[in-house]
Structure formats: structure tokens, C-alpha cells
Amino acid sequence: MKLPDMNEARLRNNQNIDFLYLDKIEYSGLYNGKKYYLRTYGCQMNVHDSEELKYLVESLGFSETKVMKDADLIILNTCAIRENSHDKVFGFLGRCKHLKEKNKDLIICLAGCMPQERSVIDTILEKYRYIDIVIGTHNKHELRSMLIERKSGLNINVLSNSNEVIENINYKHDSKVTAWVNIMYGCDKFCTYCIVPYTRGKQRSRKHEDILKEIDELIDLGYQEITLLGQNVNAYGKDLEGEIEFSQLLEMVSKTNIPRIRFVTSHPWDFTDEMIEVISKNKNIMPYIHLPVQSGSDRILKLMGRRYTKEKYLELFNKIKMKIPNVSITTDIIVGFPNETDEDFKHTLDIVDECKFDGAYTFIYSPRENTPAAKMEDNISLEVKQERLQQLNEKVNEYSLLNNKKYLDKEIDVLILEVNSKDKTKYMGYTETMKVVNVTGDDIKIGQIIKVLILSAKSFSLDGKKVN
Ligand code: 5AD
Ligand code: SF4
Numbered sequence: 001m002k003l004p005d006m007n008e009a010r011l012r013n014n015q016n017i018d019f020l021y022l023d024k025i026e027y028s029g030l031y032n033g034k035k036y037y038l039r040t041y042g043c044q045m046n047v048h049d050s051e052e053l054k055y056l057v058e059s060l061g062f063s064e065t066k067v068m069k070d071a072d073l074i075i076l077n078t079c080a081i082r083e084n085s086h087d088k089v090f091g092f093l094g095r096c097k098h099l100k101e102k103n104k105d106l107i108i109c110l111a112g113c114m115p116q117e118r119s120v121i122d123t124i125l126e127k128y129r130y131i132d133i134v135i136g137t138h139n140k141h142e143l144r145s146m147l148i149e150r151k152s153g154l155n156i157n158v159l160s161n162s163n164e165v166i167e168n169i170n171y172k173h174d175s176k177v178t179a180w181v182n183i184m185y186g187c188d189k190f191c192t193y194c195i196v197p198y199t200r201g202k203q204r205s206r207k208h209e210d211i212l213k214e215i216d217e218l219i220d221l222g223y224q225e226i227t228l229l230g231q232n233v234n235a236y237g238k239d240l241e242g243e244i245e246f247s248q249l250l251e252m253v254s255k256t257n258i259p260r261i262r263f264v265t266s267h268p269w270d271f272t273d274e275m276i277e278v279i280s281k282n283k284n285i286m287p288y289i290h291l292p293v294q295s296g297s298d299r300i301l302k303l304m305g306r307r308y309t310k311e312k313y314l315e316l317f318n319k320i321k322m323k324i325p326n327v328s329i330t331t332d333i334i335v336g337f338p339n340e341t342d343e344d345f346k347h348t349l350d351i352v353d354e355c356k357f358d359g360a361y362t363f364i365y366s367p368r369e370n371t372p373a374a375k376m377e378d379n380i381s382l383e384v385k386q387e388r389l390q391q392l393n394e395k396v397n398e399y400s401l402l403n404n405k406k407y408l409d410k411e412i413d414v415l416i417l418e419v420n421s422k423d424k425t426k427y428m429g430y431t432e433t434m435k436v437v438n439v440t441g442d443d444i445k446i447g448q449i450i451k452v453l454i455l456s457a458k459s460f461s462l463d464g465k466k467v468n
Contacts, residue, residue, distance in 0.1 A: 001156045004116050004136060006370040008160035009198040012188060015163050017204050017240065022141065022168040025059045030148060032061035037071035041089065042079025044229060044264060045200075046112055048180040049140060050077045053111060054172040056144045069099060073107045073147075080113035080120075080199050082366035089114060093128050100130045107147070109133040111140060115158045116199035119369050129154050137200055138162035141169065161201045162186075167210055177417050177447045178225040178260075179218050183211050183249065187231035188239070189267060191294070192305040192376075193337065195368040196231055203232065203239045208249055215256055224415055224447055225260035228253065233263045234270040247274035254282040259449060260415060260432070261285045265292065268316055269307045280324045287324050288434040291317070292332035296351030297344035300337050303376070310351055317355055328358035328403065328433035335392060336365040336385035338376035345388050352395050358403045358433070359460075360396040364389055397459045404435060404457035411467055414452045416444055431462070441466025 036057050040050040053075055054064065065071055074096060079085040093110070100106050108131045114120045115136045124131060132150075135143050136158035146155060165185065173179050186201040187194075215226055228249075230236065237243035244252075253261055261284055268291060279285045295301050298309045308316075320327055333348060352360070364385045367374040414437045420426035427439045427446070439452050444466055452464040 002158055003121055003156060004118055004158040005160045006116075006118050006198055009116065009201065010370070011161060012202045013163075018164045019207065019210075020164050020166050022166060024168070025056075025144070025170060027059055027061075028148070029061045031057075031072070034062050034072040035065040035070055036062040036073040036075060037065055037068045038075045038077065039092070040077045041085050042077075042081060042113065044180060044227070045182075045231070046077050046079055047174070048171070048182065048229060049112065049137070051171040051173055051180070052169055053077060053140065053143060055170045056141065057147065058172060059170075060144065060147055072103075072105065073109065074099075075109045075111055078110060078112035078114035080117055080195050080368070082363065082368075084366070086114060086120070090123070090128075093131065097130060107132045107150070109135065109143065111135050111143065113137060113195070113199040115156070116160075117195070117369055121156060121158065124154070124156075134158060138164070141166060162204070163202075165204045165206055167206070175417065176221075177223065177415065178227070179223050180229045181211060181214055181218070181226050182206065182230065183228045183233060183263075184230040184236050184239075188235070189232060189269075189307075190305060190372075192303065192372040193334065193365060193368065195371055198370060200231060203235060205237050205240045205243060207240070208237075208244055208252065211249065212252060212256070215253060215258065219256060219258050222447065223258065224449065225262065226253075226258055228261070228263040230263075231265065232267050232270065234266045234272070234275060238270075245272075245274075246270070247272055247278045250275065250278045250285060251282070254278070254285055257284065259284055262288060262434070264290050266290060267292070268313055271316055271320075273319075276320055276323050286432045286434070287327040288330075288432065289320060289324075289327060290330050290332075291320075293351060293355075294332060294334050295337065295340075295344070296347035296349070297340070298347075300340055300344050300347075303339065304334075304337060304373070310347060314351070314354060326433065328435070329355070330359040330361070330434075331355070331357050332361045332363070333392060333396075334363050334365050335388040336380040338365070338373060338378055338380070340365075340380055340388075349392065349395060352392070352399065356399045356402065357396065358435075359400050360392075362389055362392050362396060400459040401457065404459065404462055407431070407435065407454040407462055408457055409454065411451050411453050412464075413449050414439060414464070415449045416446050418446060436461040438463045439466055440464075441468075 236246040414429040416429040451467040
């Protein structure tokens with residue numbers, strides 16, 4: 001058994017990154033006819049990791065089922081960012097117990113960020129010993145060998161940290177139109193509330209040659225859009241001696257001529273003028289930026305370790321708005337951080353008024369194991385946190401609607417991703433600015449970029465019809 005240690009996870013060393021190029025995976029029919037059920041919690045990184053896990057288990061003969069009780073293998077790809085994601089997973093695991101009692105051969109696997117936390121491992125050892133495989137974020141590719149050499153009982157294989165970048169990863173992509181491309185792993189920012197630097201380890205950038213090779217392969221497969229993925233994409237390259245920086249990577253990716261390029265998530269600290277320049281002059285880099293602000297109070301930003309003030313954020317925000325025409329900007333905001341006063345919260349409402357974000361993901365602060373903020377007293381009552389969240393959400397939704405209304409009666413480019421899941425007569429696509437559009441019309445094809453006339457606008461989506 002390999003168990004994680006959160007103190008070790010905190011360590012950053014100066015060791016060089018090892019690039020591990022995996023061998024080609026040979027198909028094996030070991031689990032032919034067996035079914036797997038996979039559930040993903042959390043961020044885009046996890047969604048993309050699940051695409052890898054799917055490839056790995058399908059290379060052993062498993063096929064996917066959406067019905068949990070039909071599965072021979074259940075995989076939970078978990079998130080650790082807030083306590084409520086833990087509660088969901090433990091609740092789910094509780095429900096798996098009776099399936100395991102009925103079917104002794106059922107394999108239950110816990111993957112993703114939760115296993116990186118020591119307290120989670122301790123809970124599993126105490127209460128959930130019927131789980132078969134626990135695997136962390138750093139060595140998830142070993143799930144395949146663990147399934148091949150299956151040992152009975154609970155097997156835990158979690159590394160505390162990693163100096164490796166793993167290459168030649170295969171994915172079973174969820175979409176044939178748009179794909180994720182990791183450009184870096186981990187995070188070195190250590191915002192005081194955040195568990196990611198512990199669960200995902202130190203920042204490790206991929207070599208730009210390997211990223212571009214992957215993108216070329218996706219273009220050959222017909223992909224129309226890629227999203228460059230990292231906890232802190234615009235810190236790309238800082239950890240690799242002699243590597244280019246993010247703005248240069250963006251420029252190189254732009255030259256591949258793939259129709260649409262996106263990137264998440266940017267940290268205001270690393271947002272350079274060169275980036276703004278490259279985004280504004282290259283038409284295939286989408287005018288959409290997710291730029292978490294977290295709070296509008298300088299005092300709280302300092303306690304959060306965010307390394308900018310409200311004024312600096314606004315300066316950057318306004319520069320981006322000025323230089324990139326029609327850009328849309330979304331953000332993340334936390335309410336109820338330790339010691340957040342009514343006045344601090346008012347500053348958060350004020351910055352939302354000033355920025356009028358296109359959208360915001362809003363969260364109630366959740367203390368995370370071993371983070372510096374968890375040592376501060378969590379002294380805001382749940383009632384106050386919920387009130388602030390509600391007040392904030394009302395404001396955020398107002399501005400989303402206001403921004404979306406600007407699209408009314410305009411003809412805009414929409415990349416069609418799929419048939420609308422609720423209404424099969426409609427299609428679902430995205431504008432360049434990342435607005436969801438429900439589209440009607442004849443002869444619409446998935447993967448096409450079409451002109452759509454916007455007929456109505458809601459807070460979270462637009463409706464329109466194809467222009468012939
Ligand atoms: N509590 C609440 N929200 C958090 N986030 C990260 N850590 C926490 C936490 N401990 C939010 C931040 C981040 C987003 C991905 O999740 O807003 O940008
Ligand atoms: Fe967490 Fe901050 Fe890193 Fe984002 S930048 S992953 S909030 S530590």
C-alpha cells in the first residue's frame with residue numbers, strides 16, 4: 001500500500017521534471033463483456049482525467065454503462081475542493097455497499113483528488129474497507145496494471161507528490177468537436193484556502209513540442225476547438241528551464257489554424273501584456289477569459305494569499321476589456337472566508353458592480369485539511385454565508401442577463417457541439433465568448449460553425465435560429 005502524506009505534498013523541490021513517455025497500450029480482452037460505470041466530480045481537469053480512465057479500462061475490454069447496478073466496475077473520479085463534494089462521494093460509496101454485498105466480484109475504485117487527502121484514506125480504512133482500488137492523481141495510469149494484477153481486498157496506491165510529466169496519454173474523448181489539452185499539471189500558488197497544490201502537486205509544464213504534437217493529432221481527427229488546460233495556465237513554462245512562456249505557446253497554437261482556441265484557468269498574477277496582445281491579434285484565440293477574483297476586499301485578498309489588490313485586478317480587467325474587442329470575462333468568488341466582515345463583503349459586491357462579469361461561479365468558503373486558512377477560525381455563521389451567497393448570486397445573475405441581452409437580434413458565430421439534451425429538435429453550441437446557444441434550423445451539422453440570429457436571452461443561455 002502507498003499512502004499519501006499531506007506534509008510531503010506541500011514540499012516543492014528543485015529537482016528537474018522527469019518526462020515519462022508511456023509505451024503504447026496493447027488491447028487486452030481480460031475484461032471482455034464486463035461493464036464499467038464512471039462518475040466524475042469537480043473541475044474540467046477531472047473531466048479530462050476521466051477521459052483517460054475510460055481509455056484505460058476500455059483497453060482491457062470493459063464497455064461503458066450509464067446504469068450503475070449493471071456495472072462490474074464502478075469508478076468515482078473525485079474532487080476535494082470543498083467539503084460538500086466529499087459528502088456526495090461518501091454518500092455514494094455508502095449506496096455502493098449493498099451492490100457489493102450482492103455481487104462479490106464488483107470492483108469499486110476511488111480515484112482523483114479525494115484520495116490525496118490523508119483524512120480520506122483514514123476514513124476509508126476505518127469505514128469503507130469494501131472498496132477495492134484507491135488511486136491518486138499522480139499515478140492514475142497505474143489503474144490499468146492494478147486491474148490486470150488484481151489483488152483481493154483494499155488496495156491503496158497514492159503518491160504524495162510527483163516530479164513527473166507523463167506523456168503519450170491516450171484519451172477516450174467525450175466529444176468529436178472540442179477537446180481538452182493539458183499544458184501543465186499542479187499548482188505552486190498556494191492560495192491559503194486551496195487544497196489543489198496538495199492534491200495535484202507541484203507545477204509541472206509539458207514541453208511545448210509535446211503539446212503541439214497532441215494538437216496536430218487532434219486537428220487531423222477533425223477537432224474544431226481545443227481548450228488548453230491547467231490550474232494556472234498562464235504560469236505555463238515558469239517551472240521548465242529554457243521553456244517558452246504562455247503567450248508564446250498561445251501564438252504557436254494559434255498558427256496551427258485550428259478554428260477555436262480556449263484556455264482555463266488564468267491567474268491575474270501571471271496575466272501579461274503579451275498575452276493580451278496575442279489574444280487580441282489572433283482571430284482563432286477566443287475572446288473569453290476566466291479570471292477568478294475570489295474577493296473584492298484587499299484585506300481578504302491578502303489573507304487569501306492572492307498577490308493582488310482590488311485596484312490591480314480592476315486595472316487588469318479594464319485593460320483586457322479595452323484591448324480585446326467584445327471579450328467576455330467570467331470569475332470565481334468565495335464568500336464567508338474567515339473574518340470576512342459585512343464591509344469586506346460589500347467590497348465584493350462593489351467589484352461585481354464595477355466589472356459586470358459575464359458570469360461567476362460563487363462558493364461558500366469551505367475549510368480544507370492542512371491549508372493555512374483552515375488554521376484561521378471559520379468564524380462566519382452558515383446563515384450569514386448563505387445570505388451573502390444569495391445576495392451575490394442575485395447580482396451575478398442580473399449582470400449575466402444584462403450581458404446576454406446585448407446579443408439580441410445579432411447574428412453571431414456558433415460552434416455546434418451536440419443535439420440539445422432536453423429538446424431533440426434543437427442543437428446546442430457555443431459563441432466565441434462561451435455563451436451557450438440553443439439553435440433551431442434546418443440542415444445543422446455537429447462540428448460546424450454557423451451564423452445564428454439571437455432571438456432571446458436568459459441568464460445562462462441564448463436561443464436563436466440558424467441564418468441561411
Ligand atoms: N472553499 C470554497 N471555494 C474554494 N475554491 C477553492 N478552494 C475553495 C475552498 N476551500 C474555489 C475558488 C476557485 C474555484 C475553483 O473553487 O473560487 O477558483
Ligand atoms: Fe488553488 Fe490558487 Fe492554485 Fe487556483 S491558483 S488552484 S485557487 S492555489
